[in-house]
Amino acid sequence: MKSVPNWALSFFSDELSRLAVSDGYICATAISLLVILLFHIFLSSKFRFFSSASTSSPTDPVSHAVNSQSRISRVVSDEDLKFLIDNLEERNESDEIWEDVIHRSNDRISYTAKRCKPKDGGPMKYLSVTVFEDCSAEILRDFYMDNDYRKQWDKTMVDHEQLQVDSYSGIEIGRTIKKFPLLTSREYVLAWRLWEGKDKFYCFTKECDHNMVPQQRKYVRVSYFRSGWRIRKVPGRNACEIKMFHQENAGLNVEMAKLAFSKGIWGYVCKMENALCKYMATSHGTQGSILSAVTLIKKVPSELETQTDDVTVSMATISGEGLLTHVVAKQRKTLRKPSKKLIAKGLVLVGGAICLSRGHSALSAKVALAYLLTKLNKRGTSLKQTT
Structure with missing residues (x-):
């Protein structure tokens, strides 16, 4: 059991000495208060002991x-x-x-x-x-x-x-x-x-x-x-x-x-x-x-x-x-039916290739046609990635 604090003992010692000259009823009351204080301290120390044991024990089951x-x-x-x-x-x-x-x-x-x-x-x-x-x-x-x-x-x-x-x-x-x-x-x-x-x-x-x-x-x-x-x-x-x-x-x-x-x-x-x-x-x-x-x-x-x-x-x-x-x-099935946007972009590319082949040298035409074929071969890629 935890010891009673020194200040509490000294307080009640002085109080009992002073009350000794008073009637017996007051003296009995002081003694009762002292007993209650001791009992309270005892319960507090016991509660802390069991509380700490329940939270720190490594063998207690935890969730999962x-x-x-x-x-x-x-x-x-x-x-x-x-x-x-x-x-x-x-x-x-x-x-x-x-x-x-x-x-x-x-x-x-x-x-x-x-x-x-x-x-x-x-x-x-x-x-x-x-x-x-x-x-x-x-x-x-x-x-x-x-x-x-x-x-x-x-x-x-x-x-x-x-x-x-x-x-x-x-x-x-x-x-x-x-x-x-x-x-x-x-x-x-x-x-x-x-x-x-x-x-x-x-x-x-x-x-x-x-x-x-x-x-x-x-x-x-x-x-x-x-x-x-x-x-x-x-x-x-x-x-x-x-x-x-x-x-x-x-x-x-x-x-x-x-x-x-x-x-x-x-x-x-x-x-x-x-x-x-x-x-x-x-x-x-x-x-x-x-x-x-x-x-x-x-x-x-x-x-x-x-x-x-x-x-x-x-x-x-x-x-x-x-x-x-x-x-x-699924992508292959989709490619069998080209979208309108894909057809439109193809027509634009064909038109651009024709203009390049007519207005520039044969080398430029070949480059344009090669670019066109590359774009058409990549028609399986998503429209977002097509430039």
Whole structure:
């Protein structure tokens, strides 16, 4: 119990001495006041003790926090796998407007990505397809999940540590620090889980809190993270495809994040492909005795497996055209019916070429006609880009 302050004792001592000469009723009143004061101080000290204990105890459950083996088994569930499959299969595509971002390829790799702004106002959603040549699904899975190797080639990753693994559910929790140019480094506390299906692998990752990693001022904690992929072999080719869904809120300006992704993602993918080649050449494999989500991979539930057993093969798998194939087809249909503006601009160009060919030398006419042919060949470009 907290000791009574000296000023209170001295005050009541003097008061009792002075009241000793008074009647017994006043003396009893003073003694009662002293007892009440002591009782009040006792209750105040007890309340502060229990209040501080309830707020500082590291074992108290926090919203979405993981601090026990039983709680970790519920962080990533089969419902998250269903959410991932629905997004990868684009079952809600009719309700969302997607914007094509990039389509690049070389002899070793092809990459296609698109994005959309959710109607609920959440973070930007990205959907991408990457095809790696001369690669197996198992090697690609191990490569993507090897965070120790990622620190060697991915210079944006400052640090990574494993926090917890649940041997029953196969869920792994880790902490990653990533650096952003001219910005505060971002801290990711994530939980992920892997599933093995018929000739394919799935992985889903989401944010969580963990009692081993309190928030620090020197990092910005990523508050929302939903990401997952499906890896499968490309039919008829020695190649593998990884289709990825990604959505996160890292506290960045939306337009700046969109620009950074558009300009930097292809270089990052090429760097990833080089790292994959080195990974295969050095005989990297499954992490073996190290307990992780890869070694504890689970089977895809039968009801979800039947939903993905379709005979439809993505256009990215067959031709490498990726998610832009349907857009190109629509553009070709549109080009069959040229607009009035396009016809008018063509007539203007033809008239200008005729005037140049009549009024100037033969060289000028050739230049004008070459310019005309170039413009007509580029009629597939948007009218906004036509000059």
